[in-house]
Amino acid sequence: MENAKALQFEQPSFFQRLKGMLGVDFYRLFHTPLFYIFITIAAIIPALVSMGAMGEGETAGMFTNAWQIIAADSPLYVIHDMGEYANMNMVFIFGGIMVSIFIGHDYRSGYVKQLFTTHAKKEDYMISKTLVSAFSMVCMCFTYLIGGMIAGAATGLPFTVNAGSLLCAILGKMIMSLGWASLYTFINVIFRRKFGISIALCFVLGTGIPVIGAAALVGNTAALNIFLYGSSVQACLSSNFVSVVICLMNSVVWAVVYNVLGAVILYHRDVY
Amino acid sequence: MNAIEIRNLTKAFGDKLAVNGLTMSVPEGAIYGFIGENGSGKSTTEKCICGLIQPSSGEIKLWGKDYRDQGARAQIGVLIEAPGCFPNYSVWNNMKLQAANLGIKNEDEEIRRVLHLVRMDGAASNKFKNCSLGMKQRIGIAFALLGNPKLLVLDEPINGLDADGMRIMREILLDLSHRGTSVLISSHILGELEKIATHYGIIRGGKMLREMTASELNANCPTYVALKTNETERARDILQQAYGRAEIDEQTGEVRVYGAYAEDVAKYLFGNFGIAVSEIRTAKISLEEYYVGLMQEGRR
Numbered sequence: 001m002e003n004a005k006a007l008q009f010e011q012p013s014f015f016q017r018l019k020g021m022l023g024v025d026f027y028r029l030f031h032t033p034l035f036y037i038f039i040t041i042a043a044i045i046p047a048l049v050s051m052g053a054m055g056e057g058e059t060a061g062m063f064t065n066a067w068q069i070i071a072a073d074s075p076l077y078v079i080h081d082m083g084e085y086a087n088m089n090m091v092f093i094f095g096g097i098m099v100s101i102f103i104g105h106d107y108r109s110g111y112v113k114q115l116f117t118t119h120a121k122k123e124d125y126m127i128s129k130t131l132v133s134a135f136s137m138v139c140m141c142f143t144y145l146i147g148g149m150i151a152g153a154a155t156g157l158p159f160t161v162n163a164g165s166l167l168c169a170i171l172g173k174m175i176m177s178l179g180w181a182s183l184y185t186f187i188n189v190i191f192r193r194k195f196g197i198s199i200a201l202c203f204v205l206g207t208g209i210p211v212i213g214a215a216a217l218v219g220n221t222a223a224l225n226i227f228l229y230g231s232s233v234q235a236c237l238s239s240n241f242v243s244v245v246i247c248l249m250n251s252v253v254w255a256v257v258y259n260v261l262g263a264v265i266l267y268h269r270d271v272y
Numbered sequence: 273m274n275a276i277e278i279r280n281l282t283k284a285f286g287d288k289l290a291v292n293g294l295t296m297s298v299p300e301g302a303i304y305g306f307i308g309e310n311g312s313g314k315s316t317t318e319k320c321i322c323g324l325i326q327p328s329s330g331e332i333k334l335w336g337k338d339y340r341d342q343g344a345r346a347q348i349g350v351l352i353e354a355p356g357c358f359p360n361y362s363v364w365n366n367m368k369l370q371a372a373n374l375g376i377k378n379e380d381e382e383i384r385r386v387l388h389l390v391r392m393d394g395a396a397s398n399k400f401k402n403c404s405l406g407m408k409q410r411i412g413i414a415f416a417l418l419g420n421p422k423l424l425v426l427d428e429p430i431n432g433l434d435a436d437g438m439r440i441m442r443e444i445l446l447d448l449s450h451r452g453t454s455v456l457i458s459s460h461i462l463g464e465l466e467k468i469a470t471h472y473g474i475i476r477g478g479k480m481l482r483e484m485t486a487s488e489l490n491a492n493c494p495t496y497v498a499l500k501t502n503e504t505e506r507a508r509d510i511l512q513q514a515y516g517r518a519e520i521d522e523q524t525g526e527v528r529v530y531g532a533y534a535e536d537v538a539k540y541l542f543g544n545f546g547i548a549v550s551e552i553r554t555a556k557i558s559l560e561e562y563y564v565g566l567m568q569e570g571r572r
Binding site: 012016017020021023024027028031105109110111112113114115116117118119120121268269270271272 | 374
């Protein structure tokens, strides 16, 4: 009884909990070969894309400007050729696969079991995974950018662009990483140990096929910017500060929505 | 105050009721042996307590607070099934990650302390996947001990441990219990559990069959005289008449007589009926025997 009276419970603050969890997730990210493999893949993709563009097949001549490897000229949702599609947005396809493997490992190893028996809150888990996944996708955007510049130089195409628009396009796409990361985290929380399904779903959504399909029906409309893929396309070589704001708003709103939904699911379902 | 108080806990997986209106309480400082057959609902109950699965209905309180209370949760050390470690990381790094999640300051010192407690100091740099089953169990116990929790929930922690591992485990749990830590431990190795438990809960079909203290169990486990003779059945019938309760142990072929003294029984059989006793000893019903009897009774 005396012991019971002596027991005092400290409620760890949100920042204390998140700091610990982020520390763990970043440690894991930097200590897994997965991260380095995927940032390398991101750097190689532009080379593969530009090799196709320099060939003699259907894709030959799809780029007229080296920066098109990074972003399309204008926000086109209705795709006519690979040149309008194959750019930094491809990071979000591979990012989904990486996030699925990264989070899937939490479940396979039993780490979530260990984590959720502590004072960790479910929303902390969503936030931490989203931030770390977004960071990894931003890193992939960086290596894609470097790879794209090297590949662009190798193609001999001119580097013609408005520097401000280019900066807004790159910034916009990097900002979109947050929204995509939250979507992928959410999908993985739903499918948990069935991470094969998560990978497939993340891949399909990352390609933007649903939005491209919708665009084929409703045409090129700015309304498609409400989707993650839409705003990612919006960040193009003709973008401006407004495009960045749209990307930011879209990314943050979706991140909040997916984090809340993910936390609700985690609270109402068996974790392990 | 009880460390764990469960009232009418129910957990259904689809149509199947894994836990069915379970009520139990683990007093502070107790080592609570949680016993039951495979699939009786022990692990499900423990997972509910730890917040890994959501109860369908019922109430779980930890030190009088709801089990979801973050402050209370921070006081629990858990080993459910196997420890949740990343196989390619070293034992040390896995423990560092858990220490960070627990918000432990001076984590290096704390990790060294718990690894020393389970005699795994030398394995700190080993990759987790390279550890043997017994080593993994010890590491799992070290995980549970991180941060000096006030309540330990251990699911089959003795499985895979060698004799030394079991002894260490016993010493650790007894020491913690003396310091006021409460322990909920499930195990099928009843002989080992009997050496440490202060309370017992026997579960069957998701329901609490019996809950008792070690002294109550002791009272329920009478001493008996076990003897061997060539006329087993005749001896059993005679002793049944004389002492009220006698039976044949089918495994050993011994006759068991309850409420008697060995010397009296031997004299009585030989003196009055000419039945010679080749072996005789006094023994006590073990927890295992009591448990098996209870389960057989339940099936009937």
